[in-house]
Amino acid sequence: MNSLCDDNTVAVVGSRQSPREAFEIIVKRHMKDAYFIALGLVGNREDALELSQEAFYRAYRHYDQLKEKGKFFPWFYQILRNLCFSHLRKRKVRRTGSLDDADGTPGEPQIADCFDPGMVAERNEAKDRVWKAISRLDEKHREVIILRHFRNLSYEEMAKVLFCNRGTVTSRLYYARKRLKEILDREKGGQPQ
Amino acid sequence: MTCQDHKDLMMAYLDGELDESQRKAFEEHLASCPACAQEMKEFTKLKQVTDSVTLVEPEDRLWEQYWGGVYNRIERNIGWTLFSVAGILLAIYAGFKAIEDLVRDPAVGLLLKIGLLVLIAGLAILFVSILRERIYFWSKDRYKDVRR
Numbered sequence: 001m002n003s004l005c006d007d008n009t010v011a012v013v014g015s016r017q018s019p020r021e022a023f024e025i026i027v028k029r030h031m032k033d034a035y036f037i038a039l040g041l042v043g044n045r046e047d048a049l050e051l052s053q054e055a056f057y058r059a060y061r062h063y064d065q066l067k068e069k070g071k072f073f074p075w076f077y078q079i080l081r082n083l084c085f086s087h088l089r090k091r092k093v094r095r096t097g098s099l100d101d102a103d104g105t106p107g108e109p110q111i112a113d114c115f116d117p118g119m120v121a122e123r124n125e126a127k128d129r130v131w132k133a134i135s136r137l138d139e140k141h142r143e144v145i146i147l148r149h150f151r152n153l154s155y156e157e158m159a160k161v162l163f164c165n166r167g168t169v170t171s172r173l174y175y176a177r178k179r180l181k182e183i184l185d186r187e188k189g190g191q192p193q
Numbered sequence: 194m195t196c197q198d199h200k201d202l203m204m205a206y207l208d209g210e211l212d213e214s215q216r217k218a219f220e221e222h223l224a225s226c227p228a229c230a231q232e233m234k235e236f237t238k239l240k241q242v243t244d245s246v247t248l249v250e251p252e253d254r255l256w257e258q259y260w261g262g263v264y265n266r267i268e269r270n271i272g273w274t275l276f277s278v279a280g281i282l283l284a285i286y287a288g289f290k291a292i293e294d295l296v297r298d299p300a301v302g303l304l305l306k307i308g309l310l311v312l313i314a315g316l317a318i319l320f321v322s323i324l325r326e327r328i329y330f331w332s333k334d335r336y337k338d339v340r341r
Binding site for chain 2: 020024027028031032035036039040045049053054056057060061118119120121122126127130131134145148149150154155167170171173174177180181184
């Protein structure tokens, strides 16, 4: 069975089709994972679509740099996450600038402000609170939560896409969940963030 | 094993990533450690809430048009590359023609012609120097082939 991280799609299609056709098959295989991971990282549909497509385009341009063609997804994931995090940082800088202009005081924009609550299916108050709390996690913690809860990756797969060992995955998940719980508890207690 | 060691197993237990013997050992620890049992209870509750959150599945149209969006970027990049190369070549050609006309024009003063030629020579030296420096540093870069 093809797992997300070890697939032979590339080898199989690569031998029979043109590079563009082969890449189209790869894109179609991974587009949902790419879109939903980007959505979890940046929080809104337009940016997630734009960034995931841009990541595929960059992967196509630099495809010759991928040494093990069967390990497409971990390599692609690095491109995608770097794009998403750099997008969030740029957005934060832009918003800080615009807030400075508006009232003359330095602003402290939250990534959470850009997370669209409409992205949660079958919404209710509890789910909205979790989504908001996820958006308040830092990058490393948010990504493990997204990979585990929204894409259901195993620890082995997470270790591959994050280029770390299983122990690091476990530890990162522990602290991510601990932090998530703290944020939810604090919100429940009505204390300001 | 200390409680800290068991904390590392806690996540794997929660996510069903432990093998049978590890699972049993961890459950024995939980039965004898109220602090870990309490923490485990809280994490289980958190996992249930987090698992209940699912993201909105976009309409089929988005998936149908997805490859088109990627392909457009690939195609436009080829277009821009050709356009840029052609633009640079045409600009260089036009520049040479303009200089040639200027140098051959008897109405233009000798000093201006010399000045122009010296300016071009200076630009050419600067260009070659920067290019050589870039190539040198790129070839000596120990990390250029490092890919994750």
